[in-house]
Amino acid sequence: MRPVGRGDIGKRVVDIQTRLAALGYFLGREGADGFFGPHTENAIRAFQQQRLLFADGVVEDNTWTELVEAGYKPGERLLYLRVPAIRGDDVLYLQKRLGDFGFDSGPADGIFSPALEVAVTEFQRNAGLNVDGIVGETTLDRLRRLHKDGTHEYLVSIPDRLNGYVRKSSLSGLRVSLDPAHGGMEHGSVGVGGVREKDPNLGLAVELARLLEGNGALVQLTREGDVSRALYDRTEMANAWSPDIHICLHHNWNPSAKAQGAATYFFANSAYESAAGRRLAGYIVDALCRELDRVDLHKHGRNYACLREVKPLSVMIEPGFLSHPEEGPALADPGVMAREAAAILHGIEAYLARL
Ligand SMILES: [Zn+2]
Secondary structure, three states, X not given: OOOEOOOOEOHHHHHHHHHHHHOOOOOOOOOOOOEOOXXXXXXXXXXXXXXXXXXXXXXXXHHHHHHHHHOOOOOOOOEOOOOOOOEXXXXXXXXXXXXXXXXXXXXXXOEOOHHHXXXXXXXXXXXXXXXXXXXXXXXXXXXXXXXXXXXXXXXXXXXXXXXXXXXXXXXXOOEEEEEEOOEOOEOOOEOHXXXXXXXXXXXXXXXHHHHHHHOOOEEEEOOOOOOOOOXXXXXHHHHHOOOOEEEEEOOEOOOOOOOOOEEEEEXXXXXXXXXXXXXXXXXXXXXXXXXXXXXXXXXXXXXXXXXXXXXXXXXXXXXXXXXXXXXXXHOOOHHHHHHHHHHHHHHHHHHHHOO
């Protein structure tokens, strides 16, 4: 979809505004008037922040998906396992409640997975309900009442079973999917000296692929040339290949020329964070900062599609700022890219060594 933002008008804007209003966001006195003005932009930013998305005030695929999913209240529809999976905040609520009572449904990501169906049937069996794996009023009611009573409530730490289950303990045979962001007409940010983000994204991915393969890993790239590919096509492509680890590569940009340093991201939402993702993201940013002497901007939990959608384990890397006068041009240097790729590889090795 074409991104919708400041100054846009029309039915798509009314749709966005109506959804924001239903979620309780303030649109100014004008309400859902079909004009994407400052109030709508502020509301989108607040929504993006609350959902741990990139808060740029623009509605692209990722934000749109979240807006739609945020609209589903528990009890409005039947929840069950189907293809494509049912997704939304009602599924997230179900995952959280089951998790609170000790039923392991995998990552609480708002996606109805086979693991969630198992947890639902286990709960139904325990609660003496009809065991059909379908969540309607009866099952939901029981979950809600347990919640209200508090008598059965005990919080347990659910093992991070699906998100982060990597069987290998070395690079040999490890399946790594690499996603160099942007491409083709979609340049990404443009840095000092006119470096277009899509290029170092691809350059680093190709270098990393070469290094990983040299160490016995299997690699798939979501793009191998300067082509554009839709966000959700990338995550689908990665999942179809069943990677152990998925790595999404971007480069950072900031209006301030002072901003510099490396950061990494792992999957988190308001209810959940991937423990394995946090660890892998930590090892990678540590290695990048140590080996390339970058400022450490740390690891952060985010609800980006490239992190949420790809199983079992996904991280995003921003090795530096294209907007920084010294760091920016260096990011496009092949020699520097080779060192960054080596650092990322060392981060993965550190993660695998401590499994
Ligand atoms: Zn980018």
